[in-house]
Amino acid sequence: MMVITTPTGDIGSQVLRILLDRAPVHGEKLRVIVRDPARLPDSVREHGLVDVVTGSHNDPEVLDRAFAGADAVFWVVPPNPHAPTLEAAFAGFTRPAAEAFTAHGVRHVVGVSALGRGTAVAGRAGFVTASLAMDELIAGTGVAYRALDNPSFMDNLLRQVDSIRDDGVFTDTLPGDRKVPSAATRDIAAAAVELLLDRSWTGTGSVPVLGPEDISPDDMARIMSEVLGRPVRHERESLDALGARLTSYGLGSAYVQGMVDMMRAKNEGLDEALDRTAQGSSPTSFREWCEQVLKPAVAGGR
Numbered sequence: 461m462m463v464i465t466t467p468t469g470d471i472g473s474q475v476l477r478i479l480l481d482r483a484p485v486h487g488e489k490l491r492v493i494v495r496d497p498a499r500l501p502d503s504v505r506e507h508g509l510v511d512v513v514t515g516s517h518n519d520p521e522v523l524d525r526a527f528a529g530a531d532a533v534f535w536v537v538p539p540n541p542h543a544p545t546l547e548a549a550f551a552g553f554t555r556p557a558a559e560a561f562t563a564h565g566v567r568h569v570v571g572v573s574a575l576g577r578g579t580a581v582a583g584r585a586g587f588v589t590a591s592l593a594m595d596e597l598i599a600g601t602g603v604a605y606r607a608l609d610n611p612s613f614m615d616n617l618l619r620q621v622d623s624i625r626d627d628g629v630f631t632d633t634l635p636g637d638r639k640v641p642s643a644a645t646r647d648i649a650a651a652a653v654e655l656l657l658d659r660s661w662t663g664t665g666s667v668p669v670l671g672p673e674d675i676s677p678d679d680m681a682r683i684m685s686e687v688l689g690r691p692v693r694h695e696r697e698s699l700d701a702l703g704a705r706l707t708s709y710g711l712g713s714a715y716v717q718g719m720v721d722m723m724r725a726k727n728e729g730l731d732e733a734l735d736r737t738a739q740g741s742s743p744t745s746f747r748e749w750c751e752q753v754l755k756p757a758v759a760g761g762r
């Protein structure tokens with residue numbers, strides 16, 4: 461039995477979709493924890509392999525139902541823009557699950573985390589600092605744990621579809637020529653699935669998902685322009701402007717500061733300390749992602 465959290469989220473939904481095809485071959489049963497089952501696709505709700513547990517995955521009673529008989533868990537902390545602190549948003553949210561892993565004898569956990577482990581800026585990197593503390597909490601339970609260490613997602617650009625389509629502009633806090641890793645969420649989901657299905661691994665560790673190559677905002681602008689057939693340019697946003705913009709959306713102060721601190725750390729090399737290897741490089745290029753994901757999204761908003 462495998463339990464999937466955030467099955468309607470960006471990564472969790474893709475993990476679920478892949479496992480619906482592959483789990484039966486491996487003799488695996490699937491269970492999801494979801495606040496609103498109506499948000500699950502009809503094919504998932506009607507699929508005989510999927511057991512749906514309704515509720516939040518930081519609720520001890522929900523976790524008791526979901527983890528009963530479970531062998532493995534895919535763990536994602538959902539965003540909470542109004543959490544009082546980042547510790548509450550990450551480790552605080554995870555603590556009931558950590559206790560439930562032990563109580564129910566869960567053996568393997570795969571979690572979505574971030575690059576930056578062991579770097580000089582890891583302790584002042586906002587969301588990343590909180591995510592790494594969450595990893596330590598889970599690892600301390602004694603389960604076999606793998607943290608998926610991710611850079612910024614290519615898919616984050618979908619939040620700027622309107623600006624890309626209407627104004628030919630996307631923003632980032634990085635300098636235009638700064639090359640850094642970037643990964644597609646579908647590659648993160650695929651890496652999670654491989655770990656969930658082949659549970660021969662033990663102990664604790666991390667698995668980087670870096671995309672196939674480092675890429676700069678200027679590179680992204682050029683590729684988007686070529687794929688979309690229209691000019692797209694990068695504008696660098698200051699950290700102060702980022703904080704002001706997020707605050708204007710009504711997001712909480714801890715969330716805003718966590719985002720600003722994370723982006724400052726990325727500007728200081730947070731995502732660049734890890735040597736790229738064949739094992740850590742994931743397949744989806746930015747051009748491929750633009751052709752298959754961004755271009756339809758831009759066209760769909762016309």
